[in-house]
Amino acid sequence: MAQITYVEHDGTKHVVEVAAGLTVMEGARDHNLPGIEADCGGACACSTCHVYVDPDWAARIPGMDDMERDMLDFAWEPDPVRSRLTCQIKVTDDLNGLVVHLPEKQI
Template sequence: MAKITYVEANGTRHEIDVKPGMTVMEGARDNGVPGIDADCGGACACSTCHVYVDKDWVDRLPPRDPMEEDMLDFAWEPDPVKSRLTCQIKVTDALDGLVVNIPEKQI
């Protein structure tokens, strides 16, 4: 299991144990974390699971693929470095301690 911390825009923290093989989005959805809507169900067809990854984690995650890059254009206030779609981040044991910050809004 990897412990993922989801931080709401108001500072509320949710520390969730997520099974390897799931996505960060599935971990949030299955545990009722507010602010990650995942309207497309994880198909990388919307940007409602957008988060900002803590800067310490940016280089430790696999790079964004072109489809994710395209969808991030539709996210609310995307950051060129820290923005990610949680549906595109597969959980592994190496992600234990990952912190993601949920934006104030999702589009």
């Protein structure tokens, strides 16, 4: 299990335990957290699970592939360093303490 903190645009924090092997998106979904829509169900076919990863975590998360990079072009105000799709971040014990920030809106 890893403790993941989801921070809404207004600053509201949700700290939840997410099982290793799930994605950060599935953790949000399983805890009924607002702001991560995941319209495609985690298939990396939309950008409605876009978040900003805290800078200190950006280098610690496995890199993104071309498909995720392409989908981020459709995200709300993507950041070249911090933006990620939560459906593409697999939770491991190494991600304990990960903090993600939700954008103002999802497209």
